[in-house]
Amino acid sequence: xxxxxxxxxxxxxxxxxxxxxxxxxxxxxxxxxxxxxxxxxxxxxxxxxxxxxxxxxxxxxxxxxxxxxxxxxxxxxxxxxxxxxxxxxxxxxxxxxxxxxxxxxxxxxxxxxxxxxxxxxxxxxxxxxxxxxxxxxxxxxxxxxxxxxxxxxxxxxxxxxxxxxxxxxxxxxxxxxxxxxxxxxxxxxxxxxxxxx
Ligand SMILES: Cc1cc2nc3c(=O)[nH]c(=O)nc-3n(C[C@H](O)[C@H](O)[C@H](O)COP(=O)(O)OP(=O)(O)OC[C@H]3O[C@@H](n4cnc5c(N)ncnc54)[C@H](O)[C@@H]3O)c2cc1C
Numbered sequence: 001x002x003x004x005x006x007x008x009x010x011x012x013x014x015x016x017x018x019x020x021x022x023x024x025x026x027x028x029x030x031x032x033x034x035x036x037x038x039x040x041x042x043x044x045x046x047x048x049x050x051x052x053x054x055x056x057x058x059x060x061x062x063x064x065x066x067x068x069x070x071x072x073x074x075x076x077x078x079x080x081x082x083x084x085x086x087x088x089x090x091x092x093x094x095x096x097x098x099x100x101x102x103x104x105x106x107x108x109x110x111x112x113x114x115x116x117x118x119x120x121x122x123x124x125x126x127x128x129x130x131x132x133x134x135x136x137x138x139x140x141x142x143x144x145x146x147x148x149x150x151x152x153x154x155x156x157x158x159x160x161x162x163x164x165x166x167x168x169x170x171x172x173x174x175x176x177x178x179x180x181x182x183x184x185x186x187x188x189x190x191x192x193x194x195x196x197x
Contacts, residue, residue: 070082070083073085075088095138095141098137098138099138099141099173102136103170106132106166106170107163107166107167107170107187107190107191108191110159110162110163110165110166110191111159111163111187111188111191111192112159113125113156113158113159113162113163114158114159115158115159115160116158117156117157117158121156122156122157125154125156125162126153126154126156129149129154130146130149132145133145133146133149134146141173144173144176145169145173148169148172149169152165152168152169163187163188163191163192164184164187166187167182167184167187168184170182171184
């Protein structure tokens with residue numbers, strides 16, 4: 001059986017012996033050797049770098065116990081979260097970032113609202129906006145939004161109505177922050193259809 005220690009194991013020499021002839025016993029033995037060597041190498045690499053890898057949960061948990069402090073790596077100018085090759089170290093959102101993301105969600109939600117909503121959909125949307133104003137994670141923003149909702153009830157009769165209401169609510173905040181108002185006639189281009197003809 002061709003099984004020299006210093007001969008590297010490759011897919012081709014799994015199937016053929018040193019003379020280039022097909023060898024069934026070599027195939028079975030070297031195939032097994034190839035797979036086990038590959039698995040050992042990959043496990044070793046994972047253990048050494050402590051990087052995320054699509055291994056089984058069981059393997060990952062064993063490695064986690066062994067690694068008290070995972071290495072931090074840098075990709076370009078970005079320092080990655082220790083133990084991750086996917087996630088960059090980012091700070092929690094400030095009021096601006098939270099606001100822009102939340103408006104994106106709110107306008108997109110309005111743009112997806114039905115043209116002719118059912119009674120349940122109307123009630124759900126009204127309830128959601130009320131709860132949103134209670135839990136929004138910026139206290140003074142939340143209090144002001146709650147006051148706005150109480151004074152100007154969300155118009156939930158249709159997609160058009162809700163999207164315009166959302167635009168006006170956003171403009172209320174824009175004005176408060178000294179920003180120009182957005183022209184609500186363009187809500188569809190901005191949040192639903194895009195600007196291209
Ligand atoms: C419910 C709520 C209450 C907030 N209250 C406060 C607050 O009290 N104080 C505070 O400092 N920040 C508040 N914010 C955050 C603030 O509104 C902005 O999100 C933040 O200042 C970032 O602004 P921005 O310039 O990135 O654009 P954003 O105002 O976040 O707007 C994002 C994008 O939406 C589009 N847009 C702008 N206006 C409209 C509109 N009227 N209708 C449709 N689309 C529009 C524009 O394309 C814009 O680029 C609040 C956010 C939310 C969601």
